[in-house]
Amino acid sequence: MKRRELLKASLGAALMAGGLPGPARAGTVLTRVRPGAAGWPSAAAWEGLQRATSGRLLKLASPFAGCAADAASCAALREQIKNPYFIGDHPALTQTSGWQDAWQSRPSAYAVAARESADVAAAVDFARTHKLRLVVKGGGHSYKGGSNAPDSLLVWPRAMNAVTVIDAFVPQGGSAGEAVPAVSIGAGAMWIDAYTAVTTRAGRYVQGGGCTTVGVPGLVQGGGFGSFSKRYGTAASSLLEAEIVTADGQVRIANAHTNPDLFWALKGGGGGTFGVVTRMTLRTHALPDHFGGMRGEIEAANPAAYRALIARFLAFYRDNLCNEHWGEQVALRDGRKLRLSMVFQGLDQAQAKAAWKPLFDWARTSKDYSFEEPLFLAVPARRFWDAGFWDKTVPGNMVRDSREGAPAHYAVWEGDRGQAGWYIHGFESTWLPGRLLEGDGLARLADGLFDAAQQWEVGLHFNKGLYGAPAEVLAAARNTATHPGVLDAFALAIIACGDGPAYPGMPGAQIDQPDGRQRAAKVRAAMDTLRKVAPDAGAYVSESDFFQARWQDTYWGANYPKLLKIKQRYDPEGLFTVRHGVGSEAWSVDGFMRKG
Template identity: 60%
Template structure:
């Protein structure tokens, strides 16, 4: 714990007896309390909590439901993820059809440090409140919002600190120091990349979308553009500070409470506590990062399937290695869209890599290259440098346009379509490497094309670790993420969405359109299931209605996660949709139904 947090904890301790009238151990309850119901804290009790957290308790209000001037200013920022993240009443995803909508909590603690988080946790436990936590707010399952709840909002805890020689707390004797970065719970990946890469000249394995919160991505497993080289983001976790259900601030690592530490590496931290800080291993930075894009149109179904077969072969033989990441997508118009990144290659080398595949395409009149191959390479240190892109490629980024906004905050233009989106349906499946074998590749290609008849199918190569080096595989194996990721050559993602529908926007969900979208996602997923039946799914990008989710997300790791849950949160204070232990609670997290 930082010295400042220790001091804050000391100032808070005299107030804890008032916050914990019932003491740290409370009897198991089968229901949580809602505003206006018997047991909801009185004004005086809320005042005591407010004083304990330095006055940082408030009622969150959506800017879209505020006065005319505030609402007008908010509407101008509707596609700005940094603006959405700066409001405790909003989430980056505005809902999921038939599942949830973005609705603000009853109260919010804007935590500035771990002592604030502990005070909020103790208060929620004592008064039987529904508790949620939000850092980045990108959850597709709505885990960072819940009506009638107390929200712990960690946005202000965004410190980033580099270490040349980090050794974990209470590490076993002889543990070698290593380069690392410590990141506060509210930091986004652009904050981490700016410190580690742009200014520090190293690499940390994180997410592709720069406005995503570091903590949520890492503890959900976590993939980025270059995971094929370094493994999952969770595999780089060296240590975490977490507030557990008993209000204790714990520092956990491989040698200190290792079961809880392991659970945080892919088991979704919000099921076990509230992470306040984490430390991640950093890696040597390659000379270059870059990307390629291309689009190819097939004229008929037979040539479309042949193109899919050849793309899978080319990927297996040439691209399934640590140099390459991101995706190629099979569109419902018989169009192959390639959008991939690379590391450690020059632009010429990247273009030469694709020459055999493009020669195969050009030799066949059934195909038209509708967008010729474009390749861009740059010094790796500039990959997340907003100033570099402003000068050399401004069309590739979008920025935080508010007065006083950080000049470092930018996102890829292609990610802007996800800002505030309302999901109609979503599904993912890890595709095993055996589908690339000569004996199965044609069948796999046929299933992918059949799926694409209903909805676009993206194959995210960096989200499957087949082809990764041994060290990355070993580190990723020692996480809670489903072991299927180790042999998956890609994560297939199928999704459909429309624009934002936050309360106050004056927009309603087009239900017939949403139903069609959800049905087409389901049909595409079913077609793909012919070659990948009961395929495991990535918890952070998956169907809200995922069947047999315990096995789909964690497989053989689930019993160990349950054991950690029983030890550190026996009464189920922390409940998220399809999180560890959530089968004991109602869908809204208010009624205990088992356990």
């Protein structure tokens, strides 16, 4: 039976068991309450939540709300929007400003600026009791608007950002023999907080995200790919224990011994779906001697040469780079360029350069190709996320948070700055199975990539697929809720387009909707072309299309029915609803109305 048919059979069984949306049960919440509607909490009720959270309830408004009266302040605000740390520190903003014809970044009505699990539990209880839309903002990086919902109550744990390195961690209910080096990370921490504590200060490594301002719990719950995933696996597979507030307001521990079903669901089952994670404990690893990177670009003189370059690169990647040492990406751009932006671990600079020699030697043999000598740099692994080190070594490679009083370790990779406030027109992704690198699959893949690249830029993210990883990495990832197809995928292909910040009310922000739709259509057409090579491949839930078809199958495959049962156990009323999250088929797109 084909995988799609198997999933349909499984979903059919779930439906017969009452697992998928059907007639609402007696007492079931049918709609969430909006401000001004009957049932919206009274001023006295909100004051009660204020007391229950020790004064941490905030009434929110867009920072652009006063722009008409204060143009100077808004001009300064527009500059601050370029800083992802500023965005993360503002409860009314999200790192993506919206998605055309999908959603816009609008603030919640209120936010609980949580400092402890009790604050989160109070917010959850309040939302459940008053039938409110509830959302969670960690790092605020959700492309699909998961940390954004107007007229809602926001749980905002930014201040819960403690990071504690542990020499020998034993999960609750476990035995001393299970003790492993680990790190405990609060719900509001970003990956720069984790890397600074674990790598720069303690000399260990924790598998996390490539972008330093991404929130820790959200990335782990989405599966979690970092730059070095082919060596250390997914962030989800590193999870040892989580503290989580579930829909009943209870603070629970989830690990392999306690609430193991919930623990499994948190390892890739999607953020904002099963509760509010308040703390995560992740395994740490010994550091290699070096982390490093390389950059370069090869340009073809004509279409035939470009097609040959793509095929040659794929074979080169298969034979030389599809292993635990290499990660990150290449881009097929402008119809004839191959842009290289890769990282490596466990190699010194000479070894990394030698690995690429066959490709550049081949390119030198033909006048059809031009390039400058690629750049290679290996650095002590402990210094990789040390902004002070980069200030002295490669100024500008990391850009510091420029705000007065900002923590010294707050810095972002220069290449990630463009994500701050990004407004998406179109975004498509698909995993590419490793079998396409073998036999006639390689020629078909090269043709598909060539055809797609004539329509739009195609990115191949090799660290977001585990094909080529060691056996122990594959085994750990197999024990997560992430789509099983990631085990056989050598890369995640991403085709996307967008524009500068376009928050509602932002002066000077203009959305050319006709142009945006035309660009999105080209993105979709390019991905449709590529998908013909691997029509049934899945996609990474955290980086995918807002309008994704068959999303249950695409994101989780055969794991979806099990995830749905866990969702129904811990959140039977759907308090936690995000776009294309487990169980969201029961709700309207905005999460306010249950489908009959």
